[in-house]
Amino acid sequence: MLLSIKTKLKLNKRQKVLMAKHAGLARYTFNWGLAAWDDLYKAGLKPNKYLLKKFFNNHVKPECVWIKEKGVCQKVTQYAFDNLGHAFDRYFQKLGEYPKFKKKFKDDSFTIDAGGKPLAVGGTSVKLPTIGWVKTYEGLPHVTTSKLTISRTADDWFIAFASLQEHIPEPKKYEVVGCDVGVKTLLTLSTGVTIPNPKHYRKELAKLKLLSKQLARKKKGSKNRFKARMKLAKHHARIANLRKDTLHKVTNYLCKNHAMIVIEDLNVKGMMANHKLASAIADCGFHEFKRQLTYKSEKFGNQLIRSDRWFASSKTCSNCGCKKEKLTLSDRIFECFDCNFSLDRDLNAAINLSRLAKA
Structure with a gap:
């Protein structure tokens, strides 16, 4: 059966900056596509992800020089439009809400592939397209996958991919x-x-209140507020884990x-x-x-x-x-x-x- 694996990446400062650039490109593409979708719909047209993707590649990309920065995978924009189309499909099928604009540091993620070629994964290191080798905290099974999704929780980055796994049923008690x-x-x-x-949330509620109070007292836009925000996000992630x-x-x-x-x-x-x-x-x-x-x-x-x-x-x-x-x-x-x-x-x-x- 097809199962997904998600594990934490061991990144240095340069790699974290590179991951943030990819996530920023995916966020910018998604928000641009959502704004263009709204404008076309108000004009009486029926937009779709293929039309937006074609216009973005032919007219928007050439004007934004920063998109073609060295070390940034261009496949990110294609998957951002795919995610936008999937979000609208769920909305039209009444399975989800109307898509919202993405915000920085909130559910940052991006998806990349190797241009249709299978990606080999295994061990404690993974070679990502255009990004290079990155390390993981735990060993991964030696499998191949078509694409990789990298996401951020608090200040940590995680890699996720799907692979075929076999499991032999065992006798039950x-x-x-x-x-x-x-x-x-x-x-x-x-x-x-x-x-x-x-009752993990109730046990950690006192510390959550303290960290939230510390965040509220920091000046907006300051580095200390950013540090307090990361502390609060890490504690929320700890409770969820x-x-x-x-x-x-x-x-x-x-x-x-x-x-x-x-x-x-x-x-x-x-x-x-x-x-x-x-x-x-x-x-x-x-x-x-x-x-x-x-x-x-x-x-x-x-x-x-x-x-x-x-x-x-x-x-x-x-x-x-x-x-x-x-x-x-x-x-x-x-x-x-x-x-x-x-x-x-x-x-x-x-x-x-x-x-x-x-x-």
């Missing part, structure tokens, strides 16, 4: 498992295993030990509308949990089953099957008065989910 996700307990399995919620690390460990455990995995199809966007629980729900990463399970199930040979969104897993008794009319968040123990059965609320829901696999 359990046949079926139901997974009930929550805020108090991150994951409760029908096998009785519970995984507590580490801790959350991803927890979810990767959980999903790896599920996929390596269970043949069939049943999860809830939660309306995360609707849950986030509750301002009292939005912060705690966002800290759990429910969408990222489902995304990782989706591709890892294919990788490890699992069967992933999503329950119906309106399936009352928490309100249904796992012993007799009767359904409660009302169940509040404060009710942590499920009690069925028809069969005198009581069980932990999350474990009861996980058992109900596991039975969907047999159905």
Whole structure:
């Protein structure tokens, strides 16, 4: 299957400047294309990425001498227009919002290739077109890829690419498992295993407030404000990495030990509308949990089953099957008065989910 690999680059000052130039060129091209798209649309025309790309290469590039600076790959502009076209496709299909102008230091990235030739990747060094050799912090598998994407998070640069990987399914310890996700307990399995919620954001909130206060007190445009901004961005990245690390460990455990995995199809966007629980729900990463399970199930040979969104897993008794009319968040123990059965609320829901696999 086709899987992507992302790892951190070990760059010197000259290479960091070169990466920033590529990201700046990609940002300028995207913003120019978006502005031109808006102007053409207001004039009653139907623009597309091919028309904008042709006009940019024939009329805009010759006037901007800095674009052809030595060491800057010209393929960056082509992929910037491709990203713009993909963003509009998602907008017209109602899968995303209207494209917005890119800002410096926010989601800086660019994509390059070797002019249609395969790029060889492997070891702790990668040779990038026009940029040269760059080092990585960890060894990469020896594979070939068609293109490379380089992005910036805080003040660090990362390289990402997709490659074909083979994985032989291994025998699983359990046949079926139901997974009930929550805020108090991150994951409760029908096998009785519970995984507590580490609450990374809440633990680091005090330092985030301090760094945000320090940033607000710095003079705009000063070097000290830039340093404070980088400190805050690095701390945000650290929290995100801790959350991803927890979810990767959980999903790896599920996929390596269970043949069939049943999860809830939660309306995360609707849950986030509750301002009292939005912060705690966002800290759990429910969408990222489902995304990782989706591709890892294919990788490890699992069967992933999503329950119906309106399936009352928490309100249904796992012993007799009767359904409660009302169940509040404060009710942590499920009690069925028809069969005198009581069980932990999350474990009861996980058992109900596991039975969907047999159905």
